Amino acid sequence: MAPKAQWDWSVGSKTVVDLATNNDEVAWREESHASPDGEQVAAVVRTTDETYTVQVNDTLWESQFDRVWYLRYSPDGRLTALVNDGDWKLCVDEEAWEEGYGFVWNTLFSEDGSVIACSVSDSMQYGMIKDGEIWPNLFANANNFVLSADGAHTAAAVQTEPLGQAEIFKFKQGVFSVAVDGEPWERNFVNVWTPVISPSGTHVAAQVRLNLFEYTIACNGATWNETFSQVWEPCFHPKTNAIAAPVRLGGKWGMAVDGQVVWKPQFFQVWHQRYTPRGDRLIALVCPQYGRWTVAVDGQAWRTTFGDMISDLTTSPDGRRIAAVGKENERWTIIADDKAWPEMYDMCWKPVFSPNGDHVAAKVERSKKYTIVVDGKPYSKEFSECWDPIFSDDGNLILIRGIINNTYIRIVERVSTICG
């Protein structure tokens, strides 16, 4: 796939493929996936021979498998699937990785899509594979797998020692650790969750439980000096490698950076914290009042709150703007910079900012139809299926991918047309 600037950005609508055309070899088709540039739509299909393959636009992959699942486009437009031809393999653009294993799953992409990784288990041993290369060490169990944004490193929570049935005392001595690129930390913990790799690639931090009640954050195997009654996943400052994590003290949630409490514990919940891209602000999803949810910026909660939940915290690339999905009385909407969109929807997907942050758009559902909404204004057409919108680099155009009447179409529209 070409870089975004070179996609077809000419305004207008293009029918890519008519999905209604019958293909004799296809018994049924599973969910569709659109490529980032919108030029392809793919799905796992069951063939009339009772095998599986993948259909891209109107063409079937040549190879057929006992099973194909987890079809996903990488950010750079490569089509991946998990396939079984006796062994399990990851398949990229019809090309299966050479080695097969007992099981592979959980396909992960680096931010630009150039690196692909997944989880692997083979003969009761667990680890990760990155671009076809398996970890040098495998473990009795592994989970909480991650691939760093730049694709340079992988990490997971791993079990470093055998644990028999009901061995609760051994468990308390600690049998879990973090493995980075397959190398475990020297120290074990009672529990390890959500390793996170620093942008620099030099640090890995994770939540750890030291005994049954004391929680803290460990970085490269060393814990913070402070312990808490609970913590959630840490995140790194984009430049300084400082680590922020929600912590619970005296029954309320606050935020700690490198062990020091920076947000007073006054919330009923704090999670999904992140630094804005330049690292100047720390933001999170919070519950300031029992049963009410919103966004907090540097510890200050927004005024608009939601009763059901809040999710999908997003910042514009320049970090100026912040948005999230809010839910109230079973209806969803987008909230951007403390202002909710006027309409509520049956569902909203993660908000997408234009590169300069001027616009925010999202896929929404209304009465079983889907469309996209930009800055609160819905696009004129509705789809039986559609995908997240993508802005052009200058933010003036928007790419809409959707299916109408069994036809997959690719639309480029002027943002100003939608926003009126």
Add this chain to the structure above:
Amino acid sequence: MERIYVFVSGPLAWIAWTVFVVGSIYRIWHLLKLAKEKEQVLFSYISFKYAIRSIINWAIPWNTNNMRLHPIFVGVAFLFHIGFFLILAFLSAHVILLEEGFGLGWPALPDIVADMLAFAVLGACIFFAARRVVRPEVAFVTDWTDYALLGLVAAPFLTGILAYHQWGDPLVVTLLHILSAELLIASIPFTRLSHMLFAPFTRGYIGSEFGMVRHVKDW
């Protein structure tokens, strides 16, 4: 003796009622404060509608499943509580006191009815005490405080009956009656008799949880 009587029936009565009123307000205020500080969450599960529904259903004798398993106890318990309040508020001697003291007046119970009620309340106390001895499941959770509370409650009725029937030295008996009644009144907020204050809250809360969240009856 007379001086003691004057003191007991005057200032001490004021003190007892003040302790009761202030104490009650304090206990309820403290309860709410504690809830606000430490269990704020609970307030979002209070529903006035379901709280009232629960309170009403538990205020009707023999209405709940469990009450029907204990028909005699329920009869006695209701008689006891109703009798207590009726005598407190409608005994002719109490009504006259109020009229004399505050110029407030309302109809009083016929003396014979009040007398019977007083015997009933006293009888109920004896019944409660007997139950605490006889029934193993009650005996198991009974300690001296339970008997003390029963004694505390029974005393004004016992002395009241004695006074009304002019049994014993009238002055001493009346004095004891007033004293024991004052002691009872003043102790309500600070003993397990505080159930009078807390019952609406415990009932209302659980009624709300059962009604609003769990969609089910709590009786």
Add this chain to the structure above:
Amino acid sequence: MSERVWIKDEGIERGAEALTPERIERTINAVLGNETGARLMAYVETCAHCGLCSEACHFYLSRDRDPSYSPVGKVKQTIWPMLKNKGKVSVEFMKQATQIAQTECNLCRRCVQYCPFGIDIAYMMTLVRRIVHKLELTPLYIQDTAHSHSATLNQMWVKDDEWIDALHWQEDELRDEFPTARIPLEKEGAEIMYSVIGPEPKFRTQLIYQAAAIMNVAGLDWTMPATPGWDNSDMAMFTGDSEIMARLKRAHFETAARLRVKKIVMGECGHAFRSVYDTGNRVLGWRMPPIPVIHALEFYWDLLNEGRIKVAKQIEEPVTFHDPCNVVRGRGLHEKAREVVRAFCKNLVEMHPNREHNLCCAAGGGVINCGPPFKNARVESNRAKAEQLKATGVKICIAPCHNCHGGLDDIIHKYELDMELKFLGEIIYECMEKPEAQ
């Protein structure tokens, strides 16, 4: 009926060895001081010591009305002395309190309905369990389960790949009967996420099979996650480990949110429902579940009423229905459940008491999960249920709850009841119209 024995459990015994009086005192005062408030105070001060809650409890009824098994009797042997002595209680006392709170109360909340003040004894037993957790006295088997929850986010140490594999396998099986059936994994934007409890992929895959069959026949837009978060069960809730409970429920709800489903439908489990609908959401700050949770009983009722599933045949033999506390006293689903049962079964014989006044199976509240050391005592403690079952005179008992199944199964064996246990889904699967089946 035998007297209560103080049972030796490795978790309790070894935990007790490490205890000091100071730690007990500190821990009790910390929990009662920091984590309780108006509710405990009002309960303790209001309780009239009247014993009226006794008859509510199947332990008391089954143990020949031994008062030490009555609800308030259990409070007397745990919370009261802790408060009175300001936490200065002996190691021996704590061991006994552990057995009482953790294995002699199902947190079934029947007593709440029997106390004239509505005092929540189950809440107080939960507090004792919290103290027990902080003193590391929790019985071995349930502690191991809680550890599984913490390490894998599921109850049975099921590894990430084993879960997916179990679903693939059930999908293959399903195709033998329904050639075009699917178990859609990770389908973003589906209407329903179906979630189950840990033992299903491990020991009871036929339940996943049956649920998938119902979903396919009903033509629903549904999905199952291929990541941790699929397990809705929660033994941490029953060991007083509210931190791990929070972690589990967060994973569950965030998985549903990630899949952008409108609701979570869950299998026939009682305690899991309590955890997602009542307890777990609250510790996270959600007043009600952020995404509606529909218990299987309600789900079946909906399907039947929307005409999505139809009755092809009825069970001729008489059946009885066990009301699981957690969806009956916990969610009032007793009438809906009966409507579904009556649709598929000719003759429903009620046990007494029933509906929201049912007697618990004595397995719930994590009691069965305390494992073999406590099994005899548990089964002896539910003679009342055995008598109730026996009185129906029927041979089929429908129990729409996993724990209830375990508990009732043990009772049926011990009291030689000659009864077969069924899930409601099993009956629906057997008796519904299956147009596309081969």
